[in-house]
Amino acid sequence: MGRPSVVVLIEDDADIRNLLTGMLVQAGYLVHAAATGSGGIDLVSDAGPDLVILDLGLPDLDGLEVLSRIRPITASPILILSGRTGSTAQLTALSLGADGYVTKPFRPKDLLARISAVMTRPRIGDTHS
Template sequence: MLLGISLAKLGLYSFSISGEAIMANSILVIEDDADIQQLLSEYLAGFGYTVHSEGSPEKGLSAFKSLSPDLIILDVMLPGMNGFEVCRRIRQDSQVPVIMLTARGDVMDRVAGLEIGADDYLPKPFEPRELVARIQSILRRSQQSSTHETVNFGELYIDFDARAALIKGKDIGLTTNEFNALAVLARNPGKTFNRDDLIQELRGLESDSYNRSIDITMSRIRQKLGDDPKLPRYIKTVWGTGYVFIGYGKDD
């Protein structure tokens, strides 16, 4: 876990916004360690974010419903109810971006978080500036505005402005990260993206040396699209390379 009880001990005494204009987004931190709560609140406030912290799963879920934050930072190891269950309950009502903190950096913790709909993960101990970079990347993509851009691929309708994907007129409920991944592919039909390219597109960061996050994200998108990997209509796996959007539908 993160050590120390002061910003200086964490190396948080020298940071700058580097001229980047940051909107006053609200962030909910659900973390039972009071020191980490305080440190994250102070550090993130320095980057223009409004931060609310809760130390228990129940209070965190209550705050989520009352505050409607723009992003949630969620610890896995919480008392009484773990972060996976908290994330699962959040996903029943919302697609708000969720970054999970894993105490051990266990690969299976990361996989479990992504499989239930987390947008990103960060193992402890972590570099706070990397957390900010991930927050900025996720929020930037979730708030991008454009002219009203839509596209149809048979039964699949994608509204890039509303950030929604619909099958037969029904929203399939993609998370922020899932929609971003689908958007990258759907905007470039026929182009093969390898995993590192997709991670760079989604996070704006270099990939981990062992990273299954893209495969998990694609699996979840396919499930929601009702797409069979063996007979794909939308997303095809290019073995040994990555993924390509083929955009086949019944009406094509």
Template sequence: MEQARVAVVVEDEEDIRTLLTTVLEQAGFVVHAAANGLEGLDLVRKYDPVVTTLDVNMPGMDGFETAKRIRAVSSTYIVMLTARTEEIDALQGLEAGADDYVAKPFRPRELRARIDAMLRRPRVQGAGPAEPSPAAAAAATLEDTVPTAAGGSSEGWLTHKELSVHPEMRIAMVSGSELELTRSEFDILADLLASGRRVLSKTDLALMLRGERFTGAEFVSDSDARAIEVHMANLRRKLGESPASPRWIETVRGVGYRLTAA
């Protein structure tokens, strides 16, 4: 018998909490709901959900701090829900560990589609500092499979200059040091390295995160495109590079992104 999928809803407004619970139950989840961040954190620890929806504006511990604490103990997919739509808020939410950021009022069908897309992407098993990192677990393998020079690959590695990604092991390294990336940041980086000098548009990357590919009939909203910009800003910050003088990823104005020349 297949084990039921579990979701946690953290929302201080009762009517929205009820709506989210209904949407997730209709999607086949067993749902546990909380009215504040501390209760939500306890539910995540207790039930180990696949998905957690998280309101930003809550009394006491807000959604950003709650997301950080959840991310420290769980690999649950986090979808932040808020009426605040400024880019700085999206940036803060994604930096806190959220996988997606949805503005209120939201359409239940869109929320369910976003969650379905996340579930099609690899989920890191285990969470919290007690679990070994992917790099630690694969240390012996790493010693024997050093990435090749810029633009090459070896034993599953994709490389560009000092930047290396192993999609299957979910490891990203720059100049020999492991990068701590969110799922979305990792997937974007891996897609860019796999594409080489081919330009990937924001639409391409947004569809990739949704588990789709461009056919000409898909719809990508402004919020989807803005989310890609935020992910890219976070990724560049972690890589330690500037868009004005990029070492690894360059912006093709009005088109998208690609790797810099080798």
């Protein structure tokens, strides 16, 4: 059995961050969490995650800005978790390199299924075969 998959979670809401961290740890992931965009960028750079979960509503940087900064430093899937329900935010996030978009509120089982789906897709340049 290999190492657990590493998830960087960038979410400013402490309740959601704690819920997701617990849920992901229970599912077998190693989680590094940040409450700010700048902290999340640093974690992505340092942790080499297998998945990034990114909230768009962050206190210091807009989540789309964070996305545009982390996409060049990781080929890992990036899943957006946001309260923004308009198609403009979703289309912008996807055009900036997000691999999926989940709106709040969400059901934890649905989010885990989405995580599993993006984690099992083959990626260009993936060396984990």
